[in-house]
Amino acid sequence: MHNPQLNKDGKLKHLLSIEGLPRAILNQILDTAESFTGVSEREVKKVPLLRGKTVCNIFFENSTRTRTTFEIAAKRLSADVLNLNVSTSSQSKGETILDTVDNLTAMHADMFVVRHSQSGAAHLIARHVAPHVHVVNAGDGRHAHPTQGLLDMFTIRRYKPDMHNLRVAIIGDVLHSRVARSEIHALTTLGVPEVRVIAPKTLLPQDVEKLGVQVYHDMRAGLKDVDVVMMLRLQNERMSGSLLPSAQEYFKCFGLTQEKLALAKPDAIVMHPGPMNRGVEIDSAVADGMQSVILPQVTYGIAVRMAVMSILAGSNDA
Ligand code: CP
Secondary structure (H helix, E strand, O other): OOOOOEOOOOOEOOEOOOOOOOHHHHHHHHHHHHHHHOHHHOOOOOOOOOOOOEEEEEEOOOOOHHHHHHHHHHHHOOOEEEEEOHHHOHHHHOOOHHHHHHHHHHOOOOEEEEEEOOOOHHHHHHHHOOOOOEEEEEEEOOOEOHHHHHHHHHHHHHHOOOHHHOEEEEEOOOOOOHHHHHHHHHHHHOOOOEEEEEOOHHHOOOOHHHHOOEEEOOHHHHHOOOOEEEEOOOOHHHOOOOOOOOHHHHHHHHOEOHHHHOOOOOOOEEEOOOOOOEOOOEOHHHHOOOOEOHHHHHHHHHHHHHHHHHHHHOOOOO
16 A cells, blocks of 8 residues: 555655654664764754755644754754744634645745644645645654654664664553654564563553554563663543542552662663653653663754655655
8 A cells, every 4th residue: 555655756755654664764764864963063053955945833732842853953954944833823713724734835835844632633734735745743642753753763773773682661651652653663663673561551552562562561570671761751631531540659650760770771771752750750860860861862853853854855756
C-alpha cells in the first residue's frame, strides 16, 4: 500500500508518523541531523537551504520544546517563519482547520508544522494541501510525535552508537503517549533487539506486545540491565476516569529514583521527552543527575528538525 508520506520516487514528502517508514529514511534523517549539529556551534548559525521558503507553525495544543525548536530550526535553515497564535486566530470564530491552512497557503506558506489534540489532524492537512506544500506532524492526540521519536533515536545513537546491541525500557503512561508509539516504531525499525515497556496494566494499550515490545509491570524487574531508560509523563489531560490510585502511589511503584536506576547498567542513560513532572514519574536527583541526557535531547531536537525540514523541501514535489 502506498505510504502517503512518500512521493512517487519514495522520497519523504510529509512527516506524519514513524510507523511504516523504511529504516533507510530514518537513517537518512539521523545522518543529515549529524551534519547540522555543527551549525548551532558556528558564529553565524545559518545555512541557506530553506532561503525563500515560509514555514508556518500551527499549534492547537500547548508546547514549549517542539514549537520553539521548530522555529529555531527553520530560522537556522534561513526560512521565513510564521507562528500562528491559535488562541487569537479566527479558529475562535468557527473557521475550520482546512480553511485556516488554505488561507495561509494563499500567503505562500511552503510547509506546515502542526500540533493538534485530535489524532489524524496532520494526515487530514497533508491530504488537503497542494502538491508543493509539506506537512510535519508535531504531535497529534495520542497517535504520533515523529520528530520526538527521531530526536530520541539521535540522542541514543550519540551515547550508544551500537543500536543493534541495546536493551531499552520505556516507562510510564504508554497508553496515552504519542511519544511512546513513535519511539517503539523507531526503535524496532532501527533494529534495537530488546524494547521493554514498564507500566501498570491500566496505562498500557491492549495488545501492546504486537508492537514488538516485552511487557513488565514491575519496575525493578523491567529495569534490570537496560542501557536506556526512557521516562514518560502521566498524560492527565488525556485520561478519562481514574486509572491510578494517586500520584504518590504511582511514584512509589513507577517513579524513577537513584535506587531503582541502580538496577540498570551502570552506564545507562536516562531520557525524558518533557515536560517533566518531578516527584511523579522522576525524582529530581535522577533528572538532574550524571546519567540524565534530558537537556541534550532538547538540543539535538534542533538538528533533527533541521534535517526533517531540509529533506522535505528537497523532495521532488517541492
Ligand atoms: N516533548 C514535547 O513534545 O514537549 P512540548 O510539549 O513542550 O513540545
